[in-house]
Amino acid sequence: MNVAVNAPGPLTRLAPALPGLPGGAPWDEWRGCALARLQALGLPSPRDEAWKYTNLRLLERRELAPAPPRPVDAGALEALVPALDGARLVLVDGRVAPGLTAGVLPAGLRVTPLATAMATLAPEALAGGFPLPGDDVDQRVRLLNSALLTDGLHLQVDGELAAPLHLIHASTGGGAHPRVIVDLAPHARLTLVEHRVPLGEAEGFAAPATEIRLQPGACLEHVRVQLASAREIVLDDVQVQVDRDARYVQLGYAFGGQLARAETRVTLAAPGAHAELHGLFMVDGSRQLDNRTLMTHAAPRTTSVQVFRGVASGRARGVYDGKIVVAPGAAKSESSQSSRNLLLSPQAEIDSRPQLEILTDDVKCAHGATTGQLDEDMLFYLLSRGIDRATARGLLTFAFAEDVIAKLAIPTLRRSLEERVVRGLPDAELIREFV
Amino acid sequence: MTDTIRRGDLLLQVEGLRANVEGKKILDGLDLEVRAGEVHAIMGPNGSGKSTLSQVLAGREDYTVVGGRVTFRGRDLLAMPAEERAREGLFLGFQYPVEIPGVNNVYLLKAALNASRKHRGQPEVDAFEFLALVRDKMKLMQMDEAFLNRGVNEGFSGGEKKRNEILQMAVLEPTLALLDETDSGLDIDALKVVANGVNSLRRDDRAVVLVTHYQRLLDHVVPDRVHVLAGGRIIRSGDRTLALELEKRGYDWVRQEAAA
Structure with a gap:
């Protein structure tokens, strides 16, 4: 119950882990502030609407603190992910692993490892500033990521990158809390492929946060493959800002994790902005995979598409909880949402909840959900x-x-x-x- | 299962078959005998139980058989699951073939053929032999090879779906083919192609049952026997002239005579 979530709770054990993290005094203070706020708020519980289907009591006995750096053999990694054209960047337990980088970074791409940058830049000066998220329950994973921020990457793209950029998140167990910031300049183009893979079967906890900002006319195809081990908990948080005539396409494939939740919040901020979220999740055993989306049409003539397919077998559970908000003034916007789910056993469960909140006239919105057998x-x-x-x-x-x-x-x-x-x-x- | 079938051997024997769907009586004491080398046509008004008969014989589980017996080459057909009936040489050509995007047409066909061959103790065909066989049959059905790499019936027109059914039949070479309204929704050219495909399968050791509402397919595939199905049973049987008479006079007179 609520008592169990708040105190003594995994959050109270975290303070000793903070001083060892990168960045010096300004960052210690920033993280300390995030932790204090999170401790005051408590972790989300199923009593919060946004966490209705996700119970975090599994976190009670989990080590949340960032794992110490561990060496990883490149060969072990190559067996887990396909070789793609283009450059490869690797985070191990949320820390940049320069030794595992492969390929040549293309012109037009600037990569800044965050831990290195944090040594010289204060939170407000790095990657356009690191404001702490609000107290909204939706933002608490991001607050947790902030409290434990270890490392990450700032990717800046200017120009059209032909080859995909491959970003691998490998985990050896323990906590992983990276931040990935992706900035696309006007009319820039990138395909970013992210793989989450386990190196071993250790218990793990990851709360990665991603921030994507697409300038006018930019285009990002964002492929995410989640293959975490059956003993990992992953709370993944992606925030996307899409400017005029820019285009964000996410293709998400989630398979792994004991409990894995992927939340994507997109703001279509200016006319002509377009976003697509295509998601497949397949879950078996007694594991749980959650997908949560918030698509905000904040400007007129914005368009979005969401297509999710879920498959659950055994005693597994899946969730699609997706909301579309069409803000006042976002006239002539179009939005669609489809969730289809397949239950392969009588004990499997998928909760599908497509929601529409339309605060303006003259919009086209369609949504539908089905859950059934073959x-x-x-x-x-x-x-x-x-x-x-x-x-x-x-x-x-x-x-x-x-x-x-x-x-x-x-x-x-x-x-x-x-x-x-x-x-x-x-x-x-x-x-x-x-x- | 490799024992030879000779012309005139009894392939299918249906005796007093009764079947319900959701508690509703659909087949009500149906008798039918089909022998090797024969083509039968089962005709009847809408709602007479024609499609139910095909589906029950092919093993669809939505129907409950509440009485009667069916043997196929002397074996209890109703005791076999659908996939075993197919491997034993029974083929159902669907009235409304379903689209299965994501399941490749050609691989389904190959898997189906190999499932039957394995069942009969024959070696599986390799990809090369198989492709040669399929190309040959596609020519017969005047189908474009592009169909091979599509999902099963995916985006096919009504006529293309029916051709695909006959293509499957031609590749699988069943002992008994049940074609459920294969002629419906076809233009005259497509009807000829389909009829051609059916005729090419006519052999002494096989039989075809055409379930149809209209007589026009029977101009191209001439049946040995014609049956009228009404109220869940066969109320009259005859030769091909019965089909012509039905075309001219409709079904009511048969029903009246049967009731008398």
Whole structure:
């Protein structure tokens, strides 16, 4: 209950961890301030509307403090992620690992490791300033990330980058609290591919925060692949600001984690701004995967699309909790939201809650949600062709997931995700032939 | 299952079949015998139970069989799950083939063929042999090869879906093909292509059951026997002239005579 969440709680154990973190006195003070506020507010509980489906009591016995730096072998990493064209940056337990960087950084991309920059720059002077988030319950993960901020990256893009930039979050266990800031100059273009992978099966806790700012006409394709271990808790927080005629496309694929929540808040700040969130989550065992979105149409003629597909088996639980807000004055905006979910066992559960808050006239909004089992007509069609039941079920599950995977333009990446989906299905060998 | 079938061997025997869907009586004591080498047409007004018959025989579980017996080549058909019926050589051509985006057309066909071959103790076909076979059959069905790499029936027009059903049949070479209103929604050119596909399958060791509302398919695929299905049972059987008479006079007279 609430008592258990507030005190003595994991937050009270954190103070000793703070002094060892990078940045000197101004940052110590900044983090201390974030921690004090968070301790006063307490961690979110299911009694908070925004956390209705997510119970953080698992955090009670979890080590939240940042893990000490640990060396990682590049070979171990390469076995976990596909090789992509373009440069690769790696964070290990939320800390930049320069030794694992690969490829040549393209012209037009400036990469600033935050811990290094924090040594000379105060919070208000780094990457356009590090204001502490508000007390809103939605922002508490960001407050936690601030309190424990260890390192991270500031990526500045000016120009059109042809090759994707690959950013890998590897975890060896313990806490990981990086900040990633992505700034795209006017008309800049980038494909950013993020992979979250475990190195081992240790318990872990990550509260990474990402800040994306797209200047007019900029375009970011943001691919996120979450393959955390079954013993990790991940509370992922992404905030996106989309300026005039800029375009943000997120393709999210979540598979791992004991409890993993991905929250994306997008503000379409000027006319012509466009955002798409495409998400696939597949969860088994007794794990939980949450997706939370807040799409704010703050200006006229802004458009957004959300398509989420969820698959739960065993006693697993999935959540899609998505809200669209069309602010006063955001006339002629268009927004759509679709959530389709597949339950592969009677004990599995997916809660889908698409919500619309329209505060202006003359907008087009559509939303829909379905949760059910495999389509009986499709299943019978495959059986009637002599395909056995387990394979038929596997094929249809694959087909359901493929809908979102097919959005990926990078073939290597598409294949690696297809393989990840297939591996979890019965008759994987046979189904592999279909892919 | 490799024992030879000869013309005239009994393939399908349906005796007093009764089936319900959601408690509603649909088939009510249906009898039917189909022998190797024969083409049967089952005709009847809408709602007479035509589609139910096909689906029950193919093993759809939404229907409850409440009475009767069905044997296929002497074996109890109703005891087999749908996938086993298919592997035993029963093929259902659907009235409304479902679209399955994400499941590749050609791989489904290959998996289906290999499932049957494995069941019969035959070696699986490799990708090369298989592609040659499919290309050959696609030519017969006048289908573009682009269809191969699409999802099953994905974005196909009504006519393309029906052609795809017949293509599957041509590749799988079933012992008994049940074609459920395969002619509906086809223009005359597509109807000829489909009829051609069906005729190419006619052999002494196979049989075809055409379930249809209209007689026009029967101009191109000439049946040996024609049955009238009404009220869940076969109320009259005859040769192809019965189909022509039905075309001219409708179904009411048969029903009246059967009731008399």
